[in-house]
Amino acid sequence: MPKEEAERTSQAVSAVKGDLFDTARPGGLHERVYKSLVHAIISGRFAEGDKLPSEAELAMIFTVSRPVVRQALEKLRAEGVIESLRGSGNYVTGLDRLVDSMQEFGVDWSKHAKTMLDDLEFRLVIEPEAAYLAARRRTQVDLNRMRAALGRFEQAHATGRITHHFDYLFHEAIALATTNTRFIDAARSVEFSKDVRSLLIRHLVYFHPVGRGAESIQEHLRVFELIEDREPESARKAMWNHLNASRNRLNEQLQVLRNGLRGSAI
Known part of the structure; x- marks a missing residue:
């Protein structure tokens, strides 16, 4: 590989390693790569039609061999989540087959519903304080990070994309602004504990069809404005109100889904 190309690859890997993928997921090597890739796709970080990093880049990101990456991509x-175009790379094709495969919905439903409710219960304690x-502590860099996440959230919502990743980035930006590693770790623990089915269910529950996603966006904006204006008590209350509204x-x-109307608007 030419020196210039190697440097570009190294820079690309450095830029995405901490942002796109959780590289420490459990399981065998190819399963770890697979789980992280599918999380990035199902959470909305990659939309339909997006190109994934190359095999070489993924191998560097996950510190594995290219055959291991290839095995994950084959899965x-x-x-039906990605397709390969000869000479071009791997592209996201959609989630329809994964959604259709969730026929055990009734079997797993109570577990995933409880996971989502447990997350919100935990977040109602932690995130208002964050x-x-x-x-009180935010800097202009923090505000820029929050504003960017909100903009990407709104854009994804407006185009019908999955918004989970951008929702997470906003809440992570608030945690980062606390400068307290415990709050940051808490925010990330909730994000990366999600398995594939929980993420799909979350998308079906909150944003498919578009439904009440606009309400969530307005709640985020309110929290942001109060943080920007340095109104700590009001920001705490607005965050609690947002998470309680989410609950x-x-x-x-959940009641709609239990009644068998899985695809209805929320």
């Missing part, structure tokens, strides 16, 4: 192709501290929306849609 994604078999599931918003309070962020309003209410979740419970409403």
Whole structure:
């Protein structure tokens, strides 16, 4: 590989390693790569039509061999999540087959519903305090990070993309603004504990069809404005209100799904 190309690859890997993938997932080597790739796709980091990093880049990101990466990609192709174009690379084709494969919905449903409710219960304790501290400690860099995440969230929502990744980036930006590693670790633990089915269910519950996604965006904007204005008490309350509203929306849609109307708007 020419020196210039190697340097570009190294720079690309450095840019994405901490942002796109959780590289420490459990399982064998190819399973770890597969789980992280599918999480990035299902959480919305990669949309339909997006090109994945090359095999060489993925091998460097995950510190594995290219045959291991190839095995993970073959599994994604078999599931209809990606397709390979000769001489071009691997592209995301969609999630329809994964959604259709969730016929055990009734079997796994209670477990995944409880996971989502447990997440919100935990976040209702942690994140209002994070918003309070962020309003007191935020810097312009923090505000820029939050504003960028909100913009990407709105854009993804407006185009019908999965918004989970951008939702997470906003909440992570608030945690980062606290400058407290415990809050940052807590925010990331909730994100990366998600398995494939939980992420798919979350998308079906919150944002498919578009439904009440606009409400969530407005709640995020309110939290951001209060952090920007250095209103810690109000920011704490606004974050609690947002997460409680999310819990209410979740419970409403859970009831819809239990009644067999899985595809109805929320």
